[in-house]
Amino acid sequence: MTNETNRCRLYSDFNCPFCYAMHERLYALGLMEQVSWHGVQHAPHLPQPMATWAGHLQAELKQEVEMVRRLAPELSISLPAGKPNTGLAITASARALRTDATRAPEFIRSLYRLFWVNGADLSDEQLLRLEAERHGFDGTVLRGPAAPAVDWVLHEWGDRWEETDHQGVPLLQRADNQLLVGLVPEETLRQFLTGA
DSSP states (O other): OOOGSSSEEEEETTOOHHHHHHHHHHTTTTTTGGGEEEESSSOOOOSSSSSOOHHHHHHHHHHHHHHHHHTTSSOOOOOOOOOOOHHHHHHHHHHHHHOOOTTHHHHHHHHHHHHTTOOOTTTTTHHHHHHHHHHTOOOOGGGSSHHHHHHHHHHHHHHHHTTTTTTSSSSEOOTTTOEESSSOOOOOOOOOHHTT
C-alpha cells in the first residue's frame, strides 16, 4: 500500500454525482490505492431527512445526472428524488476508516451506490447503521463514545479542502499540491496520479 503521506487526497461528497463517478472510475482503473478519501460537505445546508426536489432544483439534478451518463456511460446511475445532508454519512465513513482501514473503503463505496443507484437517503441513521453492520462495523461507527480524534480528522479534511481555494468536488490534490478538478477522462486521471 502507498504511504499515506504520498497518497493523493480526494475531496468528495456522497451527494455529488461527479464524485460518485470519480470514485467508481478510480476503482475501475485500479488507482484507488493511490488515493486517500476525504469526505467534505459541499452543501451542508441540506435538510435531514432528505427532501424531494421539484422545479428548477429537480431540473438541475436531472441535468447533472445526464452529464454524468455522457461522461461515464459505463456507470449505473439513477435520478434520485433530491440530495441528502451527508454529514452523518461522512462522519460514519471517517469512523470506519479509523476503526478498520481495510474494510472502510468498501463501506464508503457502498454509500455512494446506495444513493446514486438506489436513491436511498444517506441522512437516515438507521439505513447507515444497517449498511455499517453489513460491512462488519458496529453501531458506534455512527454514534457512540465521544471520538475527538474523528472530530479532528473531519475538521482537518474540511480545513485542507478550504485551503485549496477551490470549493468544488470532486477535487484531487497531489502531495506537490497540484489540483485536478471534476470528473476527467481516464488518461488525464492516470497522468495526474502518476505525476506524468
